[in-house]
Amino acid sequence: MTEQGTHTKRQRTCISCGVTTDKATLMRIVRTPKGTPEFDAGGRAAGRGAYVCSSECFAAAMKKKKLDRALKTTLDSDDYERIAACVASYEREVRE
Ligand SMILES: [Zn+2]
Structure with missing residues (x-):
């Protein structure tokens, strides 16, 4: 790991x-250069990123x-559900 200041x-x-x-304590969702939203x-x-602090906040943002x-x-419900699943499993990992 390199530290830039x-x-x-x-x-x-x-x-x-x-x-x-x-930044490290938030979860990032990105719109890739292809235009696909991804966790x-x-x-x-x-790509353009947005941050949420928890799966609860992701659900509220959804x-x-x-x-x-x-x-x-524009994210459709499939996009939201796919990312919500990633956010939830990531959060579980981090909290364990
Ligand atoms: Zn939040």
Whole structure:
């Protein structure tokens, strides 16, 4: 792991509850250059990203279609369900 300046912690905001915290503690959803929305477990995929702090916040963002706005694309319910499953399993891993 390379550190690019330990003093510049990358802060990001949860699109659902608005909490601002370190990038590493949030989960990233990315719109890939192909235009496909995907869960980005590593947080480094190319494309426009949006962050949520928990699966609860993802569910809330899903209800309010906040992800559509954040990623400037239209997600259908299949996209939301696919990403929700990834968010949930990632969260389980992290909490164990
Ligand atoms: Zn949140």
